[in-house]
Amino acid sequence: MIYERGECTPKRMDDEYLLRFLRARNFIPQRAHRLMVNYHQFKEDNPELFENVYPLDLRRIGDTNVMAVPPYRDQNGRRLLLYRIGSWDPKSVAVEDMLKATIFALELGLLEQRTQILGGIALFDLEDLGTQHLWQVTPSVASKIIKLLVSSFPATTHAIHIINHSWIFDKMYSIFKPLLTAQMRSRIFFHGYDVTSLHEHIQPDYLPERYGGVWPDYPYTIWLESLKKNYTVAKQVLALGYKFREEEVCPEVVRRLKEEGIKLS
Numbered sequence: 001m002i003y004e005r006g007e008c009t010p011k012r013m014d015d016e017y018l019l020r021f022l023r024a025r026n027f028i029p030q031r032a033h034r035l036m037v038n039y040h041q042f043k044e045d046n047p048e049l050f051e052n053v054y055p056l057d058l059r060r061i062g063d064t065n066v067m068a069v070p071p072y073r074d075q076n077g078r079r080l081l082l083y084r085i086g087s088w089d090p091k092s093v094a095v096e097d098m099l100k101a102t103i104f105a106l107e108l109g110l111l112e113q114r115t116q117i118l119g120g121i122a123l124f125d126l127e128d129l130g131t132q133h134l135w136q137v138t139p140s141v142a143s144k145i146i147k148l149l150v151s152s153f154p155a156t157t158h159a160i161h162i163i164n165h166s167w168i169f170d171k172m173y174s175i176f177k178p179l180l181t182a183q184m185r186s187r188i189f190f191h192g193y194d195v196t197s198l199h200e201h202i203q204p205d206y207l208p209e210r211y212g213g214v215w216p217d218y219p220y221t222i223w224l225e226s227l228k229k230n231y232t233v234a235k236q237v238l239a240l241g242y243k244f245r246e247e248e249v250c251p252e253v254v255r256r257l258k259e260e261g262i263k264l265s
Contacts, residue, residue: 145176
């Protein structure tokens with residue numbers, strides 16, 4: 001279908017790569033093909049989010065606890081992607097960097113077969129959300145977020161949970177709403193300031209303490225630290241077009257990559 005229709009030219013055509021798209025669309029070839037076309041179109045339309053990206057530069061987002069991918073999963077084995085938007089300072093971290101960090105987290109997650117099969121859940125904590133955040137979410141940015149989480153990435157987002165939201169978010173959501181289909185809206189759950197409402201979907205044993213759970217807060221940087229030391233992951237990340245500076249990566253990993261003729265940047 002990829003060859004016949006010619007709507008996209010993937011860098012890879014191996015089974016492992018194609019399986020990502022098939023799994024994300026329940027092994028329905030036509031839908032998997034459409035997803036692949038959307039994925040490559042998104043990359044073409046937004047080169048600034050993919051070209052010359054050094055993942056370890058994104059650690060400042062983790063340092064401020066704006067975003068995290070905890071080492072545990074929910075009760076269904078799904079990956080969790082946690083955002084604390086109120087901790088985000090748009091003056092020091094551009095909205096494009098937030099998108100880059102989200103894309104990179106999704107790409108890393110897709111290296112796990114378990115995540116390809118079971119998908120993930122996003123939790124947006126909007127405590128301390130202010131008008132300075134509202135101005136950043138233009139219709140263009142809103143469209144990119146929706147495409148990432150719903151239609152243009154080979155990852156299944158089963159639910160988006162919104163907690164600690166106020167009237168400011170209602171204004172922001174009015175930008176998003178016209179972009180959402182009925183199916184998309186059915187996956188978004190609003191909990192106000194009520195963690196017990198959240199617990200009806202994600203059990204406390206699989207949540208941070210701040211949401212009535214049992215886990216501490218884990219920074220986004222955990223993933224980045226493991227990346228520096230893991231040859232297999234570093235190799236796959238480089239194959240996706242990301243870059244590293246030699247001094248950022250474990251010397252043993254650098255040596256093995258060079259032996260295979262793989263460039264870091």
